[in-house]
Amino acid sequence: MQILFVANRIPYPPYRGDKLKIYNLAKKLSKNHELHLVTFVSNKDEWQYKSELEKFYQTVTLISQPKWKSYLSCILGIFSKTPFQVLYFKNNKMGRKLDEILSTNQFQAIHVQHLRMAQYFIKRKLTARVILDLPDAFSLYWNRRLTKATSNLQRMFIKVEHQRLLDYEKHMRLFDLNLACSKEDISYLKSKHGIEHIELLSNGVDIDTFKPSEIEPFTNRILFTGNMDYAPNMDGACYFVEEILPLIENEIPNVHFVIAGQRPVKKVLELARNNVEITGFIPKLNEMYATASVVVSPLRIGAGTQNKVLESMAMGIPVVCTEIGFEGLGVQSGNGVFKETTPEDFAAQVVMLLKDENLRSTTGKKATEIIKNRFSWEQIANQLAQYLNPNYEK
DSSP: OEEEEEESSOOOSOOSHHHHHHHHHHHHHTTTSEEEEEEEEOSGGGGGGHHHHTTTOSEEEEEEOOHHHHHHHHHHTTTSSSOHHHHTTOOHHHHHHHHHHHHHOOOSEEEEESGGGGGGTTTOOOSSEEEEEESSOHHHHHHHHHTTOOSHHHHHHHHHHHHHHHHHGGGGGGSSEEEESSHHHHHHHHHHHOOOOEEEOOOOBOTTTSOOOSSOOOTTEEEEESOTTSHHHHHHHHHIIIIIHHHHHHHOTTOEEEEEOSSOOHHHHTTOBTTEEEEEOOSOHHHHHTTOSEEEEOOSSOOSOOHHHHHHHHTTOOEEEOSTTTGGGOOOTTSSEEEOOSHHHHHHHHHHHHHOHHHHHHHHHHHHHHHHHHOBHHHHHHHHHHHHSTTOOO
16 A cells, blocks of 8 residues: 555654654554655754655655744634644644645555644545544543643643543544544543544554563662653652652662653652652663563553553563553453552552562563563554555444
C-alpha cells in the first residue's frame, strides 16, 4: 500500500510517547509498504532529523510550527469552541501542503495521528481510507486532570478545555475508522459519543532493545521513568515521594528511588534528597531499567497504555501501577504487573516485591511472556496494516 502518515510532532528522536509509536510503526511497515510523512517541526534543530526518517519514508515533508505561532493561534482562538490542543497545531501552510500532496499522489490509506491533527481532514472528501489514531481518549485525560487542579484558575481552564474536547471528539464520526490504545478508552469513547467504528491498537515495545538483562539490579532500587515536564508524570512523582515512599521507608529504610526522565521541572527537582535521585535525560533507558528491582507507575492523571509499564515488563522487571496504565493491558493484577489504588496497598506491594526475590523473578517472567505474545512492534504494525487496508471489515 501507499500510505500517508500525518503526525503532530516529528517522530524523531524516538524517545517516549507519540514519537516512539509512529517511529516504530513506520520502521516495521516500511518493509512491505510505501510510506510518506507530513509533520511539524517546532525549532531549527529538528530539521536535522529528516535524513533519519527518510530511512523509512519515501518522502518526508516538514512544516515549520514555532511555539510563538502556536501560542498566537491559541490566543486568537480564545473565544472559539475549538480546543486549545487543536488550535496549537493550526497552520494554514500545513493545509496547503496537504492539498498539494493529496492532489499529486494516489494514497490507499492515510494515518492521522492524534485528535490534534483531525482538523486537516474533517472537511476533506477523499477516496483514500482515512484512519484517526488516538493515543488516548483526550477528554477522559482532561477530566482526570480536573480532579488534580491546584487553583481556581487552573480548574476553570481545564473545565473549558474538557468541554471543548468533548464536543470536538464528535468529529471522529467522519473518519473511516478510529483507533485507541486501550479497551478502557474505547469503552469511554463509545459511551460518550455513540461511536462504534473504533478499534484497538495498543502501544508496543521494541523487544530487541527492551529484553531481560544479565545485569544484577541494585538492591532495593525503585524506578519511575517518563518526561518530567508532563503533568501526569510530575503528579505521579510527587505523589509517590510524598505519600507512598514514606510507607516503604518504614519497612525498608535503605530503599532508593530514582526518577529518570528528560526535562525535570522545578517541582520534580525539589523532590531530590539522600534516597531520591533525579537523573534527567537517559539516552539508553533499557540500561537504567536493568538497575531496578521494581518499577513503579503511580499515575493519577492520564489515559491509554503507558510505555514505562510495557518496557519494564518486556525486561522482566516487576511493575506496580495504578489503574492508569494498567487497564489497557488486559491482564489480571499479579500476572506480570500489580495494580494498586491506595498509597497503603501500593507501598505494601512494592515492599513485598523488594523483600521476595522469588516473587520478583516469577512476576518478571510472566511479564516478558505477555509482551512477547501481545505487544511487540511487529505485531502492532501488522494489526495497523490490516486496519489501513481499504478492504478491511470489522
